[in-house]
Amino acid sequence: MVNKVKIARIEKDLTQAQLAQKIGVTRQTIGLIEKNEYNPSLQLCVAIAKTLDKTLNDLFWEDEK
């Protein structure tokens, strides 16, 4: 299943590098988050959400089953 950060980023027509730069983080960091390969800090999650006009729940809360 595709990562929600990736979907939201593409909806905004941003590359990983552009999103990273807006947030002040490395392109690799965004890449790893989109591959669910690590556990970002809360501040980073908030920064991503704000930049993509989403909330924490939108991007990082698991769907109800």
Next chain:
Amino acid sequence: MVNKVKIARIEKDLTQAQLAQKIGVTRQTIGLIEKNEYNPSLQLCVAIAKTLDKTLNDLFWEDEK
């Protein structure tokens, strides 16, 4: 202003130590988060939220102004 994790924890009648134990983390870690003295990882935020029957937004998303 009082931290939302603290409020939710007290509503559930848990001590810092009890909450910490349920989550599998140290009492000090909970204490520091409640004092906004650090930047927890996403996984920890999710664990706290689930344990307190809240969502990420409930506990970690800033109030609309």
Next chain:
DNA sequence: CAAAAATGTAATATATAGTTTACATAAAGT
């Protein structure tokens, strides 16, 4: 197809989240 742009990935380095141990203070209970 060829060139450019975007993304994957890996090694090494650094900052900081989270642990452990320990003690001090505050709050609650008897």
Next chain:
DNA sequence: ACTTTATGTAAACTATATATTACATTTTTG
């Protein structure tokens, strides 16, 4: 007042998020 129980705090340690550099692969575009 005394004794528990809960919370604050601090130093030293460990684990891991994130940076940096670099190159490989995939995707897009002319």
